[in-house]
Amino acid sequence: MKISGKMSLSSRMWLDRRERDPYLKKARTDGYCSRAAYKLMEIDDKFHLIKRAKSIVDLGAAPGSWCQLFSRRAEKTSQITAVDLRNFQPPDGVLLVTGDFEDDDLRQALINRLNGAVDLVASDMAPTTLGHPRTDHLRIMRLAEAAYSFAQDTLARGGNFIVKIFQGGDEKCFLDSLKNNFHKVLFFKPKSSRSESSEIYIVALDFKAHREFDF
Numbered sequence: 001m002k003i004s005g006k007m008s009l010s011s012r013m014w015l016d017r018r019e020r021d022p023y024l025k026k027a028r029t030d031g032y033c034s035r036a037a038y039k040l041m042e043i044d045d046k047f048h049l050i051k052r053a054k055s056i057v058d059l060g061a062a063p064g065s066w067c068q069l070f071s072r073r074a075e076k077t078s079q080i081t082a083v084d085l086r087n088f089q090p091p092d093g094v095l096l097v098t099g100d101f102e103d104d105d106l107r108q109a110l111i112n113r114l115n116g117a118v119d120l121v122a123s124d125m126a127p128t129t130l131g132h133p134r135t136d137h138l139r140i141m142r143l144a145e146a147a148y149s150f151a152q153d154t155l156a157r158g159g160n161f162i163v164k165i166f167q168g169g170d171e172k173c174f175l176d177s178l179k180n181n182f183h184k185v186l187f188f189k190p191k192s193s194r195s196e197s198s199e200i201y202i203v204a205l206d207f208k209a210h211r212e213f214d215f
């Protein structure tokens with residue numbers, strides 16, 4: 001890309017970093033709409049969660065690279081449901097629900113559209129960052145809590161949950177709470193996640209399902 005005129009140092013550094021980013025180049029070659037696909041790919045290569053999931057919910061799905069990977073790796077008969085504030089063109093067969101996941105009505109509408117319990121809830125939701133680490137941390141933790149609550153309401157026994165957070169202090173408590181409901185819970189920092197970013201994923205495996213009955 002060639003851009004004329006004066007550019008600030010930070011814009012130039014951002015552009016340089018993009019041009020050198022191997023995951024961006026790879027995403028173009030592999031046909032993914034964003035480099036985020038490789039974060040999920042690393043998680044799935046390690047834990048093998050997608051192939052055996054008959055129902056998957058992708059939270060914070062736009063622009064759609066996780067959806068692409070879900071449709072490539074899941075069985076053709078699996079149900080994939082994507083949610084985002086932003087509208088985008090999902091892969092064939094993926095149901096998109098557009099709206100704010102923090103809205104109770106949207107969550108209820110989503111539950112109504114599911115065909116029974118879910119095997120994998122994956123949240124890559126992130127607020128627009130403000131560059132104030134404490135605020136960004138608290139805002140993503142609120143989204144993570146909403147995703148966790150949804151996972152508890154919808155996951156089948158043995159189901160799995162992936163959630164992105166920005167590290168900032170409150171994640172330890174969150175992890176401890178997840179440990180009450182899943183047999184195994186761990187932090188996972190994909191190599192494709194920039195080392196300077198506070199982003200990290202929590203992978204919670206094998207839901208205990210304390211519910212008296214599955215919906």
Ligand SMILES: C[S@@+](CC[C@H](N)C(=O)[O-])C[C@H]1O[C@@H](n2cnc3c(N)ncnc32)[C@H](O)[C@@H]1O
Binds near residue numbers: 061086
């Ligand atoms: C990092 S992007 C996700 C990238 C995506 N996983 C992919 O592979 O293309 C984070 C997404 O979270 C969405 N998001 C943030 N807050 C949300 C909310 N309250 N409800 C639904 N989506 C939200 C944003 O609109 C944004 O598209």
